[in-house]
Amino acid sequence: MNDNVQHNTGFWAVARRSLLQIVRRPIYWVGFFVLPLFCFILLSTLMSEGLPVKVPAAIVDKDGTALSRNLSNTLAGMQMVDVQYTPDSYTEARHLMQEGKIFGYFLIPENYESELLGGRAPEITFYTNMTYFVPASLLFKTFKATALYTKAGIAVNVINSVGVNADPTAMLQPVSITTRGIGNPELNYAIYLCNSFAPCVLQLMILLVTCFSLGQEIKYHTSTRLLSMARGSIYRAIAAKLLPQTIIWWVMALFLESWLFKWQGYPVYGSWFWITMSELMFVLACQGFAIFIFGILPNLRLSLSVSALFGILSFSIAAFSFPAQSMYPAIGIFSWLMPIRYNFLIYGNIALNGLPLYYSRVWFAIYIVYMLLPLTVLWRIRREMAQPVYAP
Amino acid sequence: MKKIFSQFIDVYLREFRLVSKDMGLILFFVFLPLAYPIIYSLIYNTEVVRDVPLVVIDHDRTARSREMTRMLDATQEAWVIGYANDLPEARRAMAQQDAFAILEIPEGFERNIGREEQAKAVMYCDMTLLLRYRGFLVAATNVMQNMSSDITIERIDNIAPLATTVAQGDPMPISNISMGNIENGFDSFIMPGVIVLILQQAVILAIGMAGGAKRERPELIGYNPVNDTKSVAVTMLAQMGCYITILIVPVIFLLHYVPLIFAFPMAGNNLEIFAFIMPMILASCGVGFMLQGVVRERESVFVIWVVTSVIFLFLSGLTWPRYAMGPVWTLISDLVPATWGVEGFIRMNTNGASLAQVQPCYIALWIQAVVYLALGYAVQRWVVRPAIRRTAAARNSINAATQTQQSGETVLNDNA
Numbered sequence: 134m135n136d137n138v139q140h141n142t143g144f145w146a147v148a149r150r151s152l153l154q155i156v157r158r159p160i161y162w163v164g165f166f167v168l169p170l171f172c173f174i175l176l177s178t179l180m181s182e183g184l185p186v187k188v189p190a191a192i193v194d195k196d197g198t199a200l201s202r203n204l205s206n207t208l209a210g211m212q213m214v215d216v217q218y219t220p221d222s223y224t225e226a227r228h229l230m231q232e233g234k235i236f237g238y239f240l241i242p243e244n245y246e247s248e249l250l251g252g253r254a255p256e257i258t259f260y261t262n263m264t265y266f267v268p269a270s271l272l273f274k275t276f277k278a279t280a281l282y283t284k285a286g287i288a289v290n291v292i293n294s295v296g297v298n299a300d301p302t303a304m305l306q307p308v309s310i311t312t313r314g315i316g317n318p319e320l321n322y323a324i325y326l327c328n329s330f331a332p333c334v335l336q337l338m339i340l341l342v343t344c345f346s347l348g349q350e351i352k353y354h355t356s357t358r359l360l361s362m363a364r365g366s367i368y369r370a371i372a373a374k375l376l377p378q379t380i381i382w383w384v385m386a387l388f389l390e391s392w393l394f395k396w397q398g399y400p401v402y403g404s405w406f407w408i409t410m411s412e413l414m415f416v417l418a419c420q421g422f423a424i425f426i427f428g429i430l431p432n433l434r435l436s437l438s439v440s441a442l443f444g445i446l447s448f449s450i451a452a453f454s455f456p457a458q459s460m461y462p463a464i465g466i467f468s469w470l471m472p473i474r475y476n477f478l479i480y481g482n483i484a485l486n487g488l489p490l491y492y493s494r495v496w497f498a499i500y501i502v503y504m505l506l507p508l509t510v511l512w513r514i515r516r517e518m519a520q521p522v523y524a525p
Numbered sequence: 526m527k528k529i530f531s532q533f534i535d536v537y538l539r540e541f542r543l544v545s546k547d548m549g550l551i552l553f554f555v556f557l558p559l560a561y562p563i564i565y566s567l568i569y570n571t572e573v574v575r576d577v578p579l580v581v582i583d584h585d586r587t588a589r590s591r592e593m594t595r596m597l598d599a600t601q602e603a604w605v606i607g608y609a610n611d612l613p614e615a616r617r618a619m620a621q622q623d624a625f626a627i628l629e630i631p632e633g634f635e636r637n638i639g640r641e642e643q644a645k646a647v648m649y650c651d652m653t654l655l656l657r658y659r660g661f662l663v664a665a666t667n668v669m670q671n672m673s674s675d676i677t678i679e680r681i682d683n684i685a686p687l688a689t690t691v692a693q694g695d696p697m698p699i700s701n702i703s704m705g706n707i708e709n710g711f712d713s714f715i716m717p718g719v720i721v722l723i724l725q726q727a728v729i730l731a732i733g734m735a736g737g738a739k740r741e742r743p744e745l746i747g748y749n750p751v752n753d754t755k756s757v758a759v760t761m762l763a764q765m766g767c768y769i770t771i772l773i774v775p776v777i778f779l780l781h782y783v784p785l786i787f788a789f790p791m792a793g794n795n796l797e798i799f800a801f802i803m804p805m806i807l808a809s810c811g812v813g814f815m816l817q818g819v820v821r822e823r824e825s826v827f828v829i830w831v832v833t834s835v836i837f838l839f840l841s842g843l844t845w846p847r848y849a850m851g852p853v854w855t856l857i858s859d860l861v862p863a864t865w866g867v868e869g870f871i872r873m874n875t876n877g878a879s880l881a882q883v884q885p886c887y888i889a890l891w892i893q894a895v896v897y898l899a900l901g902y903a904v905q906r907w908v909v910r911p912a913i914r915r916t917a918a919a920r921n922s923i924n925a926a927t928q929t930q931q932s933g934e935t936v937l938n939d940n941a
Contacts, residue, residue: 257700258700261702284695304641307638312661312662437827454711488620
């Protein structure tokens with residue numbers, strides 16, 4: 134630093150001031166570390182028990198014969214269900230479901246045995262409570278498998294009884310389609326969830342903290358001091374103010390990356406280098422997006438409200454759970470507005486599917502667009518910072 | 526008694542004035558419950574994932590393999606966009622996101638059927654989105670079962686015309702009925718829970734922000750802490766009264782009209798649902814009053830509280846059932862009003878349970894309401910009230926001395 138300039142101006146002075154602000158206020162500790170780490174831990178440990186085996190269920194056996202008991206025993210022996218109740222009627226079972234004690238039930242009709250043996254085709258019905266997707270789907274699968282096995286057993290008996298000796302598999306299932314999940318063969322729900330939701334938490338916190346820290350300067354009229362320390366340059370002011378934050382977020386992003394891909398062992402089939410680049414550029418893209426929001430609405434409350442809106446909506450509209458192609462087209466296009474969308478696509482391409490960089494080139498380019506976005510609004514931020522006005 | 530009543534009315538009316546002057550509070554009380562559920566529901570309103578593109582590699586090129594392709598194309602879930610010659614070509618289509626699965630039919634597929642051996646095809650699915658995988662799995666299972674039963678019937682007819690029960694029909698028909706969310710739609714699954722979560726978060730965020738506003742610059746919203754000598758309990762009661770009055774319309778909109786507009790399942794009794802949600806609102810008020818203890822300025826609620834929506838959504842057991850969580854998370858989720866609110870509301874609204882049937886949730890909510898309001902009282906009495914007084918006193922002395930606007934407690938320490 135030149136001697137003819139005051140000591141406490143320039144890039145590093147602003148950066149040092151910004152770092153001290155972060156260290157001195159507990160809210161930054163919460164925003165930078167406590168909440169993101171809590172979410173990372175929650176997401177990766179919530180499902181540590183694996184698939185929710187032993188779904189509570191019930192069997193309504195209205196027949197009470199040897200065959201129906203046989204079917205009940207088969208069902209009770211399946212891995213995925215825990216038959217906790219054996220109510221006497223449909224209504225009783227429905228009440229159990231409404232009380233949340235079971236997620237579905239299996240109904241064996243009256244005269245099941247005699248109708249089956251008499252060839253009068255008794256109907257087996259099972260009910261699943263689709264208000265809860267995951268347990269109900271598992272239950273559905275188990276119920277259907279049990280019913281099909283039972284039916285297959287009956288068919289084999291009939292065929293054998295007329296004197297045909299056939300291979301039961303080829304006889305009953307002449308066509309089979311094996312489904313294989315690429316990159317996640319054991320259908321691990323946590324791999325899917327952590328890789329999309331944890332970076333999305335990071336995006337939300339980056340947006341909020343960036344807008345909060347910039348808005349504070351205007352709210353407390355310290356922005357004039359910030360500008361003068363940066364010797365009047367808004368570029369220097371913003372860059373130096375956000376540099377310490379960038380470094381903290383980089384540390385968090387790299388921590389997240391190691392957490393997911395090293396310690397939890399989630400698959401990376403492609404290039405480690407580009408996954409790391411993606412995380413680092415994602416942080417910058419989020420910061421760029423936050424500065425852009427702040428530039429459009431240079432007001433602490435409004436910029437935070439919009440950041441919160443975008444950040445929270447990202448969890449849905451960035452389409453990790455429900456595909457963007459299946460949304461209304463007019464809604465689906467908004468998924469391209471969020472930096473997290475590109476992070477997710479790059480993760481899918483490079484980490485999960487192991488594709489070369491070529492297929493993600495556009496997404497990386499869009500990160501750069503986000504980083505350049507602030508250039509369009511810095512003049513507005515400068516204007517507001519030079520004459521700060523706080524409106525609640 | 527009369528004094529308490531007049532205090533109540535005073536605070537009740539004062540809070541209305543404060544809310545009406547504060548754009549931030551109006552945002553949380555009105556915009557959040559009115560706009561968020563609509564935006565969310567619109568995102569998922571298509572409900573199911575239809576016609577996801579898929580490429581076929583047909584090494585067999587026979588009538589049977591074409592039949593399988595046609596049947597797959599005809600399912601609701603899958604859409605065959607074309608044939609690929611080999612795996613690399615198909616992978617390229619997937620890499621460019623033109624397709625999300627590959628069906629590979631091996632050579633000799635039809636021959637195997639003719640020989641009464643099992644004919645095997647393989648479907649490779651993209652796993653970035655589980656909902657897409659689920660669709661392909663359902664489509665593949667259905668095609669497999671339909672083709673198999675057609676072939677079996679043909680075959681049995683040929684070799685054993687006597688086996689009438691098997692040949693003419695199903696020996697044991699199986700039917701499945703989805704309860705509650707009968708269309709298996711994604712919107713109808715996730716939204717009823719999200720609605721309740723939005724309500725809880727709106728209450729907590731608004732109360733948190735109201736506290737911040739009183740702590741930092743009360744004069745901006747016309748609140749005078751020095752003259753405020755009313756009892757803490759009455760103040761809290763009157764504040765809750767005011768907030769609940771404001772929330773009447775948003776709550777009716779959230780719990781009744783949002784499901785109506787977007788055609789979610791609505792099997793519950795409205796009055797019982799409102800009775801059920803009442804303690805959740807009270808418990809949320811209690812959490813809000815506690816939150817005021819750490820919210821020193823109005824905008825900090827965004828940084829500290831917004832992300833909790835995600836945490837509470839996962840803890841509520843909507844996406845991942847609570848019985849499959851570890852004991853620590855079960856315990857933490859027990860402490861969140863929305864956990865019980867979501868569970869009870871879903872059962873009442875979607876499964877048509879009565880208030881008596883969700884008794885455990887209802888009792889849990891009342892316990893939370895009592896405990897959180899008691900804790901909220903403690904925080905108000907011993908943390909928030911003194912802090913507001915201190916700030917106001919400090920400000921007054923500074924104002925008198927220097928005529929500046931900056932207060933001792935909340936000014937950012939500008940180290941230079």
